[in-house]
Amino acid sequence: MKRSKGIVVKTPEQLAGCRRAGQAAADVLRIVCGAVRPGMTTKELDDFAARTMADLGCRSADFGYCGYPAQTCISVNEAVIHGVPRESVTIREGDVVSVDITVECGGFVGDNARTVIVGEAPPEVRALVETTEKALAAGIAMARAGNRVGDISHAVEVVANAARLGIVHEYVGHGCGLDMHEEPEIPNWGPSHRGPPLQAGMVLCIEPMLTLGSRRIRVLEDDGWTVVTCDGKPAAHAEQMIAVTDGAPEILTPR
Ligand code: MF3
Ligand code: CO
Ligand code: CO
Numbered sequence: 001m002k003r004s005k006g007i008v009v010k011t012p013e014q015l016a017g018c019r020r021a022g023q024a025a026a027d028v029l030r031i032v033c034g035a036v037r038p039g040m041t042t043k044e045l046d047d048f049a050a051r052t053m054a055d056l057g058c059r060s061a062d063f064g065y066c067g068y069p070a071q072t073c074i075s076v077n078e079a080v081i082h083g084v085p086r087e088s089v090t091i092r093e094g095d096v097v098s099v100d101i102t103v104e105c106g107g108f109v110g111d112n113a114r115t116v117i118v119g120e121a122p123p124e125v126r127a128l129v130e131t132t133e134k135a136l137a138a139g140i141a142m143a144r145a146g147n148r149v150g151d152i153s154h155a156v157e158v159v160a161n162a163a164r165l166g167i168v169h170e171y172v173g174h175g176c177g178l179d180m181h182e183e184p185e186i187p188n189w190g191p192s193h194r195g196p197p198l199q200a201g202m203v204l205c206i207e208p209m210l211t212l213g214s215r216r217i218r219v220l221e222d223d224g225w226t227v228v229t230c231d232g233k234p235a236a237h238a239e240q241m242i243a244v245t246d247g248a249p250e251i252l253t254p255r
Contacts, residue, residue: 080211099115
């Protein structure tokens, strides 16, 4: 494998592995999001995700990562990311549920996330979720050889700002594939034309985390993981893993 400033440029064989892991992560995400029902606890959803991963021949990359205690991250309403599934959190009608699935498959890692609304929600909440997907798409569109990481960041920021949403600054997208978190970091804001140049063969996770109120966040003390908004307003998170090519970005985690 070749490295440029710590950023892994994948070989064709490694890209094939990333593709399989990405597809598995996407399959698990689709199946788990499709299983979300009011009345379920986030722990039940986590158990279901673990069974789905086993059925598809992969396993959670989250479990045990820096001591992470669950198979997935499920972040409800004011939880932004890294929501630890629990028996005490029951999903209700109107909830905003972010599901983040990271799998290990054949020695490679696939990572993707989506936010679903359970039943009906007010227009501003629907706009939050839709804008987060739009911001992700705008970031992905900039993931082309010759552009820089800042072009992705800036494109995400423009979409979020236009919708007057908060952008979480403390957590970022990342390289992925051989490890869950590789260089470079991909912030969801910042100037274009800055940061590491993108090259064909880089595999990146782009993941806007947007809030309906203030962008300020904190980590819940009782589990040391769940990131919540300080003002208690809902947040949304969307993530896809892509490969930079000589042309359009290749989506490794198709929706
Ligand atoms: N899926 C997350 C990401 O998008 C990382 C999971 S953190 C863990 O980068 F602790 F749950 F593993
Ligand atoms: Co993720
Ligand atoms: Co990620």
